[in-house]
Amino acid sequence: SIDIQEEIKRIVPVIEGLRGRAPWISVDTRNSKTMQAALKAGANAINDISALSHDPDSVSVVAEANVPIFFMHSQGTPQTMQKNPIYNNVVEDIFEYLNQRIYYFETHRIDANMLVCDPGIGFGKTLEHNCLILRNIKRFHDLGLPILLGTSRKSFIAALSH
Numbered sequence: 001s002i003d004i005q006e007e008i009k010r011i012v013p014v015i016e017g018l019r020g021r022a023p024w025i026s027v028d029t030r031n032s033k034t035m036q037a038a039l040k041a042g043a044n045a046i047n048d049i050s051a052l053s054h055d056p057d058s059v060s061v062v063a064e065a066n067v068p069i070f071f072m073h074s075q076g077t078p079q080t081m082q083k084n085p086i087y088n089n090v091v092e093d094i095f096e097y098l099n100q101r102i103y104y105f106e107t108h109r110i111d112a113n114m115l116v117c118d119p120g121i122g123f124g125k126t127l128e129h130n131c132l133i134l135r136n137i138k139r140f141h142d143l144g145l146p147i148l149l150g151t152s153r154k155s156f157i158a159a160l161s162h
Contacts (some may be wrong), residue, residue, distance in 0.1 A: 008037045020130050026070065030054035035061045043067075049123060053151045063109040070116045070148050071105075073097050075124025090129045091136045094119050098143055118148040127159045135161040 002010075009035065011027060019027050019042030027038035027046035032055045035046055046068050051071035052058045062069050073094045075085050087093045100118045106112060119133050119140060140147050 004033050007031065007034050012037055012041045015043050018042070026068075029030050030058070032057035032061045035065075039065050039067065039106070045070065049120070051098075052105070053101075053157065058139060059105070059108045059110065062105075062114075066111060066114060068114050068116060069105070069110065070118055071098075072103055072118035072123065072148075072150075073120040077126070085124045087129065090125065090132050091139055094133065095139055095143070098140070102143060112145070116146045116148050117143055118150060121149065121151050122155070131160075 007029065011029075012097075015025055015038055015128065018029045024045055025043045025046050027043040028036065028047040029035055030040065030048055030050045035058055038046075038063075042057070046058075046062055046065075046067060047070040048058065049055070051073065052062060075087075089095070098119070102112070102115060102117070105115060117140065119137075121130050121133060125133070133151075134151075137147065137149065
């Protein structure tokens with residue numbers, strides 16, 4: 001984890017360089033100050049693996065900006081999430097978490113049309129959990145939102161190919 005000022009220093013020049021060249025520029029951060037700097041630099045979407053729960057100020061930043069927010073389920077912190085993740089029912093537990101976040105966003109003036117949910121493949125899940133999510137992905141359609149499914153984690157793909 002890097003310092004917020006360092007995070008801003010690294011991403012702002014990249015976003016400024018992309019502005020006008022890409023229709024969508026999404027910033028991946030859990031920090032409201034980074035979100036603000038990225039939006040000012042030209043980002044037009046936010047991707048937060050903490051579903052706006054890491055930084056209490058991030059929900060107001062996203063509400064005010066009225067940009068798409070990709071929000072993800074993860075269990076634990078980035079440092080601990082892969083150490084024995086446990087669920088009662090992985091699909092239903094994640095569904096309920098995402099549903100609660102949607103309610104939270106709506107009560108904090110975030111337009112439902114700006115929401116995209118991500119069940120968080122590989123973020124606090126075992127290979128078995130990931131497979132259950134993929135097999136039951138249709139369950140997440142009941143949230144009524146677009147679904148982002150990021151499966152680019154090499155360890156997940158490698159484990160499936162054995």
